[in-house]
Amino acid sequence: QKEVEQNSGPLSVPEGAIASLNCTYSDRGSQSFFWYRQYSGKSPELIMSIYSNGDKEDGRFTAQLNKASQYVSLLIRDSQPSDSATYLCAVNSGGYQKVTFGTGTKLQVIP
Amino acid sequence: DVKVTQSSRYLVKRTGEKVFLECVQDMDHENMFWYRQDPGLGLRLIYFSYDVKMKEKGDIPEGYSVSREKKERFSLILESASTNQTSMYLCASSHTGGLGAYEQYFGPGTRLTVT
Numbered sequence: 079q080k081e082v083e084q085n086s087g088p089l090s091v092p093e094g095a096i097a098s099l100n101c102t103y104s105d106r107g108s109q110s111f112f113w114y115r116q117y118s119g120k121s122p123e124l125i126m127s128i129y130s131n132g133d134k135e136d137g138r139f140t141a142q143l144n145k146a147s148q149y150v151s152l153l154i155r156d157s158q159p160s161d162s163a164t165y166l167c168a169v170n171s172g173g174y175q176k177v178t179f180g181t182g183t184k185l186q187v188i189p
Numbered sequence: 190d191v192k193v194t195q196s197s198r199y200l201v202k203r204t205g206e207k208v209f210l211e212c213v214q215d216m217d218h219e220n221m222f223w224y225r226q227d228p229g230l231g232l233r234l235i236y237f238s239y240d241v242k243m244k245e246k247g248d249i250p251e252g253y254s255v256s257r258e259k260k261e262r263f264s265l266i267l268e269s270a271s272t273n274q275t276s277m278y279l280c281a282s283s284h285t286g287g288l289g290a291y292e293q294y295f296g297p298g299t300r301l302t303v304t
Contacts (some may be wrong), residue, residue, distance in 0.1 A: 124292055
């Protein structure tokens with residue numbers, strides 16, 4: 079059973095702090111990794127993709143991938159109340175159309 | 190920008206009715222997906238399609254069928270709606286290969302209530 083695991087939270091951080099969201103996956107053959115943001119009552123929105131080990135930065139967001147340890151993380155710098163949402167980690171096992179989603183971590187940024 | 194649209198945002202149907210949910214994408218994506226999302230259960234894949242007229246079962250296909258007659262359109266059919274199919278239904282699309290492969294883009298969702 080291919081699994082993607084996330085802590086459900088809520089993760090509470092003060093405004094301006096760094097939020098760190100973590101995800102582990104079980105399939106060593108996984109090749110593509112995605113982070114989605116989902117506001118309450120809305121659909122998931124893709125915010126980051128990462129395909130190779132290391133860090134990938136996009137504005138206030140940094141995705142980190144460590145394939146040897148089978149984890150992927152998302153850092154949000156200078157967290158804002160508008161970042162309060164559920165963050166979904168998703169993993170694709172190379173060459174196949176499906177992705178496996180985690181159940182998400184709820185982030186609360188406290189003003 | 191990728192755009193995925195769904196036919197309805199909110200839908201109320203009665204038990205036993207046949208329900209059609211339609212999804213259209215404008216990015217020439219090969220792959221299209223139907224999920225349902227319920228509190229505490231996350232996203233669960235119902236069916237997906239990787240080409241016109243092709244379909245594969247996901248994790249929870251029972252009670253559902255799908256149709257893909259055109260590349261841009263993917264329909265989910267509830268043959269006889271039941272109350273346990275009350276849920277948020279999400280359509281997504283992605284392409285295979287190249288930059289951004291397998292990134293899924295979601296439509297706004299249809300909140301279906303079966304009474």
